[in-house]
Amino acid sequence: MAAGKFANISGSGGFDLPDDGRSIATADWDQDGDIDLWISNRNAPRLRFMRNNSSNPSQSLALRLVGDGKHTNRDAIGARIEVYLNRKKNQPATPQPKFVPDSDRLLKTIRAGEGFLSQSSKWAHFGIPKTMEIEKVVVRWPGGGTEVFSNIDAGNRYVLAQHAGSAKSIQRPERKIALKTGVQKQNQRGDITFRMPVRAEVPPLFFEDWKGKKQLIIPNGKKNLLILFWASWCPSCLLELKELADFEDQIRAANLNVLALSVDGLEGSPLTESEARRLLNTMNFPFASGRANRELIGQLQSINILKTENGEIPLPFSFLLDDSNRLIEFHRGPVRIQNILEANHTEDADIVSRFEQASTLGGISLSDSVARDALERAEATGRLDYGRKLEDAGLFDRAIHQYKRILDISPDSEEALIHLAVAHSKAGDLATAEKHFDKILKLNPDSAISRANLGGIYLTRKQYARAKNEFDKAIKLSADDPQLYFQRAMAEINLDQMEQSLEDLNRAIFLQPDFLNAHFQRGLCLLKLNKIKMSLSDFDIVIVKNPSFIPAYKGRGIAKLQLGMYEDSIIDLTTALERSPSDLELYNNRGLAYSALGYFAFAIADFEQALEINSEKDPGVLNNLAWLLATCSKSEFRNGDLALKYATRSCEQSNWGNYGALDTLAAANAELGRFSAAIKWQKKAISNAPEEVKAELRERLDLYKRKKPFRAISKNSQAQK
Numbered sequence: 001m002a003a004g005k006f007a008n009i010s011g012s013g014g015f016d017l018p019d020d021g022r023s024i025a026t027a028d029w030d031q032d033g034d035i036d037l038w039i040s041n042r043n044a045p046r047l048r049f050m051r052n053n054s055s056n057p058s059q060s061l062a063l064r065l066v067g068d069g070k071h072t073n074r075d076a077i078g079a080r081i082e083v084y085l086n087r088k089k090n091q092p093a094t095p096q097p098k099f100v101p102d103s104d105r106l107l108k109t110i111r112a113g114e115g116f117l118s119q120s121s122k123w124a125h126f127g128i129p130k131t132m133e134i135e136k137v138v139v140r141w142p143g144g145g146t147e148v149f150s151n152i153d154a155g156n157r158y159v160l161a162q163h164a165g166s167a168k169s170i171q172r173p174e175r176k177i178a179l180k181t182g183v184q185k186q187n188q189r190g191d192i193t194f195r196m197p198v199r200a201e202v203p204p205l206f207f208e209d210w211k212g213k214k215q216l217i218i219p220n221g222k223k224n225l226l227i228l229f230w231a232s233w234c235p236s237c238l239l240e241l242k243e244l245a246d247f248e249d250q251i252r253a254a255n256l257n258v259l260a261l262s263v264d265g266l267e268g269s270p271l272t273e274s275e276a277r278r279l280l281n282t283m284n285f286p287f288a289s290g291r292a293n294r295e296l297i298g299q300l301q302s303i304n305i306l307k308t309e310n311g312e313i314p315l316p317f318s319f320l321l322d323d324s325n326r327l328i329e330f331h332r333g334p335v336r337i338q339n340i341l342e343a344n345h346t347e348d349a350d351i352v353s354r355f356e357q358a359s360t361l362g363g364i365s366l367s368d369s370v371a372r373d374a375l376e377r378a379e380a381t382g383r384l385d386y387g388r389k390l391e392d393a394g395l396f397d398r399a400i401h402q403y404k405r406i407l408d409i410s411p412d413s414e415e416a417l418i419h420l421a422v423a424h425s426k427a428g429d430l431a432t433a434e435k436h437f438d439k440i441l442k443l444n445p446d447s448a449i450s451r452a453n454l455g456g457i458y459l460t461r462k463q464y465a466r467a468k469n470e471f472d473k474a475i476k477l478s479a480d481d482p483q484l485y486f487q488r489a490m491a492e493i494n495l496d497q498m499e500q501s502l503e504d505l506n507r508a509i510f511l512q513p514d515f516l517n518a519h520f521q522r523g524l525c526l527l528k529l530n531k532i533k534m535s536l537s538d539f540d541i542v543i544v545k546n547p548s549f550i551p552a553y554k555g556r557g558i559a560k561l562q563l564g565m566y567e568d569s570i571i572d573l574t575t576a577l578e579r580s581p582s583d584l585e586l587y588n589n590r591g592l593a594y595s596a597l598g599y600f601a602f603a604i605a606d607f608e609q610a611l612e613i614n615s616e617k618d619p620g621v622l623n624n625l626a627w628l629l630a631t632c633s634k635s636e637f638r639n640g641d642l643a644l645k646y647a648t649r650s651c652e653q654s655n656w657g658n659y660g661a662l663d664t665l666a667a668a669n670a671e672l673g674r675f676s677a678a679i680k681w682q683k684k685a686i687s688n689a690p691e692e693v694k695a696e697l698r699e700r701l702d703l704y705k706r707k708k709p710f711r712a713i714s715k716n717s718q719a720q721k
Contacts, residue, residue, distance in 0.1 A: 019048060025114060027121035031172050033060040033155065035125055040117065061126040061134065062157040064170075065110055071143030072162055077112045078142030081124050085132040104132075128154040137167070192332045193339065197354045198379050199326035200386050200402065203395045205299055207261050208291040210273035215290065219323045220257055226340060228260045228318040229292055232271060232279060236334050237316040242283040247337045254341050258287035263313060265291055303389040305330060351375045380406045380413065387419060396427035414440060418449055430457050448477035452484055459491055467491040482512040489521065498529050516542050516549070523555050527562075535559045550579040558589055566593045584610035588621045595628055600637040603628060619653035622646045623661050630668040631712045643668035659689035663697060670709040678704040 010016040020042040029036040030051060037050040061083065065076035072079065083106040106126050114120040128134065137149045139160055149160055149167045158167040205217040219225040228244070230237035244251065244258055251258065260280075264271045270291055271279070280289060297313065305319060305327065319330035320340065352367045355375050365371065387402035403420035406413055421436035434457055440450045455470030471488035478484060489504035505522040509515055523538035539556035542549055557572030573590040580586065591606035607625035610618075626646035629639045647665040654661050662685035670678040682701045686694055700710050 014050065017048075019045065023116050023118035025118040025120045026125075028060075028062060028123065028125060031174065033062075033172070059128050059130060059154055061128055061152070061154050063124045063126070063137065063167075064122060064157070064159045065124070065139060066159060066161040067141065067143070068162040071145070072141045073143075075112075075122060076110050076141065076162070079110045080140045081108050081110070082106070082138040082140070083126050083128075084135040084138065085128070086135045088131055088133050123157070193329060193335060194331075195329040196327050197351075197375075198382055199322060199324075199328060200383070201324065201326045201398060202305070202321065203299065203303065203390060203393060203398055205296055206293075207259070207296055208293055210276055210290060212291075217259065217296075217321075219321055219325060222323045223255045223257045224323055224328070225257045225259060225321045226318055227321070228258065228316060229263050229313060230260055230316050231263050232275075233264075234315045238279075238283070240316045240318075240334050241280070241285055243337055244287065245283050245285045248286050250337070250341060256341070260285065260287060260289040261292040261296075262289070263292045263297075263315070266294065266297065266313070299393065302393045303386065351379065376409050380409050380416070384416060384419065387423070391419070391423055391426065396423045399423045400427070412443060414444060414447065417443075418447070418453075421450070422453060425453065425457060430460065433457060446477055448474045448481070448484075451477065452481075452487065455487060455491070459487065462494070464491045464494040468495065480511060482508040482515055482518070485511070486515065486518050486521070489518075489525075493521070493525065498525055501525050502529065514545070516545055520549070520552055520555065523552070523559070527555065527559055532559050532562050548579075550576045554580075554583070554586060557586075557593075561589055561593050561596075564596075566596050569593045570597075582613055584613040584618060584621060587613070588618070588624060592624060595624075600628060600632055600634060604637065616653070619650040619658070619661060622650035622653070623658075623664050626650060626668055627664045630664065630671045631710050633711050638671060640668060640671035643671060657688060659685045659693075659697070662688065663700070666700070666704065667710050670704050673707075675704050675707050 019039070021039055022042050023040045025038045026035050027038065028034065029038070029049070032052075034052040034054045036052050039048045039050065040046065041048065063081060065079050065081070067073050067076040067079070085104045085106070108124045108126065110122065110124060112119070134152050134154060135150075137152050137160070139147045139149065139162075141147065141162055147160075147162065147165075149158075152158060152167050157170040157172055159170055160167055206214050207217055209215050217225070217227060228237075228240065230241060232238075241260060244260075262271050262276060276289065314332040316334055317330070317332055318335065320328040322328050351372060352365055352375060355365055355378075365375075383402045383406050387399040387406075390396075390399040390402065400420060400423045403416050403423060406416040407420070410416065417436055417440050421433045421440065424430075424436065425433035434454065437450045437454045437457070440447050441454075444450075451470050451474035455467045455474060458464070458467035458470060468488055468491040471484055471491060475481070475484050475488065485504040485508040489501040489508065492498070492501035492504065502522065502525050505518050505525060508518040509522065512518070519538040519541045523535040523542070526532070526535035526538065536556060536559055539552050539559065542552040543556065546552070553572045553576040557569045557576060560566075560569035560572060570590055570593045573586050573593065577583065577586045577590070587606040587610035591603040591610070594600070594603035594606060604625065607621055607628070610621045611625070623646075626643045628637065629646070630643035632638050644665070647661065647668045650661040651658070651665055656662070662681050666678040666680075666682035666685060669675070669681065679701065682697065682704055686697045686701065689697055703710055
């Protein structure tokens with residue numbers, strides 16, 4: 001531990017190697033009383049032997065257990081060995097080193113494996129402290145029974161056979177290690193080159209020239225391009241710039257261009273053009289230069305070219321593009337110019353050669369059909385991962401190119417077909433996406449993800465019945481996916497199947513309680529089902545979890561308006577208007593709340609603002625304003641002529657069929673003293689109205705027959721949802 005954290009001590013232990021290690025096995029290979037290591041690696045060296053050269057074999061004990069084959073397996077797998085120790089006589093009671101065990105008993109279990117692809121020696125090895133001697137060895141056999149062995153001394157090897165009663169001493173043989181030793185040079189920390197086994201085209205990248213103008217990074221003509229990131233405060237960067245300048249002739253002869261981009265402005269003040277020119281001129285830098293901005297760094301991060309997880313840029317950092325704008329390799333830390341020139345001349349080869357060139361450890365690879373198949377699968381996996389990153393960056397056409405290359409390798413790859421179809425869908429090419437999903441479903445009718453995406457396409461096209469059908473099938477295949485229930489609910493809402501939609505939203509929220517969009521849509525669904533009080537809790541949940549989600553304030557404001565909570569409704573609707581000032585429905589509903597509270601000037605202002613945004617979008621706004629102007633209890637706010645104008649336009653936009661608009665037109669005529677017209681339109685309103693409101697309309701008809709206009713504080717009209 002170092003400063004309360006784990007410290008890397010691999011260097012001091014001799015393990016600081018660049019190997020791509022996979023498994024490790026322990027054994028006293030040279031029979032000298034200490035443990036040696038065998039390590040296998042994914043890349044060269046495929047097998048590494050590490051010999052332990054400590055020189056105190058007298059302090060070790062090696063035991064080999066043999067089961068009777070009846071009660072215990074012959075290898076005694078599962079047996080536990082307990083070595084009991086006593087302090088040697090005449091030993092001073094001095095403090096013991098930290099590595100001396102506190103207990104007088106050492107334990108080991110015989111196991112059948114030591115981890116991934118490894119099996120250590122079946123000899124159990126114990127280190128015995130110099131101040132201790134062995135009292136006895138107790139073996140607890142896995143088949144049952146315990147056996148005690150005595151007369152065992154440190155520095156020796158013994159076979160302990162079940163039921164033998166005594167340990168059999170084995171002479172320690174001399175073994176000469178006939179292995180050729182070698183020295184492997186350590187990589188300097190941060191000095192790493194990543195060669196691409198498959199060259200993938202990078203998305204459009206941009207930098208700024210010294211005047212701040214945006215420029216496209218693109219290889220010029222048939223030349224490859226090395227892009228180097230540097231900073232004025234980075235000594236290694238300046239040395240690399242100087243080396244590039246010194247090798248100008250070889251670089252240009254190799255058909256290679258260089259672009260040096262300063263990152264000074266990412267954290268502090270950017271270099272000015274004069275400062276940059278002065279610095280670059282001191283080393284006679286002959287190549288193009290400019291500035292890297294946050295947009296460029298973000299692009300490199302999004303497609304994982306920078307290979308960093310914490311957002312920091314390793315400096316110097318460079319990457320090499322070929323003349324087709326494909327990535328050849330990238331470098332973290334300084335690189336030798338000769339390596340860049342060699343990579344620059346590397347042409348596309350077969351898949352085995354590309355894999356060998358991409359290895360950071362050298363060596364050769366198997367080249368038989370099994371190995372090639374594995375490498376092709378690895379290439380497909382790499383392209384799939386790269387395609388996803390391009391997709392996440394919104395570069396759908398480039399992602400589609402990667403998925404098509406995968407299908408060239410494996411035409412029936414369902415995963416590649418799914419990603420290809422999804423990328424086409426995200427790019428807006430729904431017809432092509434649908435074609436690919438149909439192909440997938442012919443290959444695999446039980447592809448839930450294809451059913452779900454096909455349903456999403458139909459939902460976008462407003463083919464709600466077809467969408468619901470696909471979601472039905474997807475849910476049968478994947479019954480625990482909350483997104484499927486949510487999407488089916490959206491289709492059902494548009495099919496006016498509100499009760500079914502509510503059931504699906506309930507299920508989605510049960511499966512994913514923090515599904516905020518489902519809570520929001522359930523709130524709207526409950527509003528439409530006139531379960532207004534219940535809707536408030538869903539809107540509350542959304543607002544608490546995401547206070548910036550404005551539609552939830554709108555929904556809650558409408559719910560409170562319908563519940564008569566006018567002051568609270570105004571607060572929510574005003575909050576929504578602060579973020580969405582062009583929403584006429586917000587003005588319309590707030591106008592209704594103001595009108596209900598008797599704030600008629602504010603109500604008229606909101607209705608007029610809604611009409612200014614779009615007077616043709618919603619006849620309800622015209623109707624509400626006309627009603628207030630025709631029936632307001634305060635004479636200073638009544639205006640029969642305007643009321644008649646707005647009421648007539650509302651009736652026109654609703655094709656003279658909406659009973660509420662006709663009721664308002666009758667009230668406007670009554671306000672102007674045109675009672676014959678008021679009676680006419682009121683009778684038509686009654687004939688078009690549902691049964692539950694006809695009584696109220698007839699009361700107003702009686703007023704008009706008695707030549708009296710109607711006066712009200714507010715119209716009990718439905719809030720706009």
